[in-house]
Amino acid sequence: MIKLLLDLFYAFLGSLGFCVLFNIRGKSIFVASIGGALGWFVYELFPLLGMGSTNNAIFMATIAISIYSEIMARIFKQPVTVFVIASMIPLVPGSGMYYTTFEAVNGNVDRAVAYGLKTLYDAGAIAIGIILVSTVARILKQKKFINIKFFSFKKSKKVNNK
Numbered sequence: 001m002i003k004l005l006l007d008l009f010y011a012f013l014g015s016l017g018f019c020v021l022f023n024i025r026g027k028s029i030f031v032a033s034i035g036g037a038l039g040w041f042v043y044e045l046f047p048l049l050g051m052g053s054t055n056n057a058i059f060m061a062t063i064a065i066s067i068y069s070e071i072m073a074r075i076f077k078q079p080v081t082v083f084v085i086a087s088m089i090p091l092v093p094g095s096g097m098y099y100t101t102f103e104a105v106n107g108n109v110d111r112a113v114a115y116g117l118k119t120l121y122d123a124g125a126i127a128i129g130i131i132l133v134s135t136v137a138r139i140l141k142q143k144k145f146i147n148i149k150f151f152s153f154k155k156s157k158k159v160n161n162k
Contacts, residue, residue: 004041004044007040007044008037008040008041009037010090011036011037011039011040011090012033012034012036012037013033014036014089014090015032015033015035015036015037015086015087015089015090016029016033016036018085018086018089019032019033019086022085022086024082024086027076028072028076028078028082028083031072031076031083032069032072032082032083032086032087033086033087035065035068035069035072035083035084035086035087036065036086036087036088036089036090037090038064038065038068038087039061039062039064039065039068039087039088039090039091040061040090040091042057042060042061042064042065043057043058043060043061043090043091044057046060046061054122055121055122055125056125058091058093058122058125058126058129059125059126059128059129060129061091061129062088062091062125062126062128062129062130062133063129063132063133065084065087065088065091065129066084066129066130066132066133066134067133068083068087069083069084069087070133070134070137080134080137084130088126088130091122091126092126093118093119093122093123096115096116096118096119096122097119099111099115100112100115100116100119103115
């Protein structure tokens with residue numbers, strides 16, 4: 001339990017550091033950092049419940065972060081990317097990229113390919129999760145706009161015939 005809390009704190013700090021690096025200002029820093037901790041919580045929780053592999057956990061964490069970011073972007077009137085990019089930092093497969101390069105430099109081609117493929121799967125899960133949520137959010141936003149526009153009535157100008 002303490003390890004999970006420490007991991008959440010470290011994910012929060014990692015996201016916070018990138019918020020500062022990306023010049024995110026105001027309350028958005030704290031909100032985006034919470035998004036990073038939320039994503040890491042989902043990432044850690046998913047395998048504990050016995051629901052699949054690391055790729056599934058990354059995908060579900062990305063969906064959670066993306067939904068959170070879409071909601072926070074509407075509340076704080078900021079672009080969604082402000083929250084998505086900073087919140088996604090703890091999930092980025094940096095160690096996979098490192099080990100892929102390390103094994104390739106050392107001449108272990110089979111291991112380099114294995115690490116490289118796993119890294120690509122993880123990055124693909126992140127990309128697909130973001131695209132899925134942003135597409136659904138855009139469709140819902142357009143539906144709402146279409147419905148509002150369809151049911152709104154303009155006042156007609158009265159013509160005085162004398």
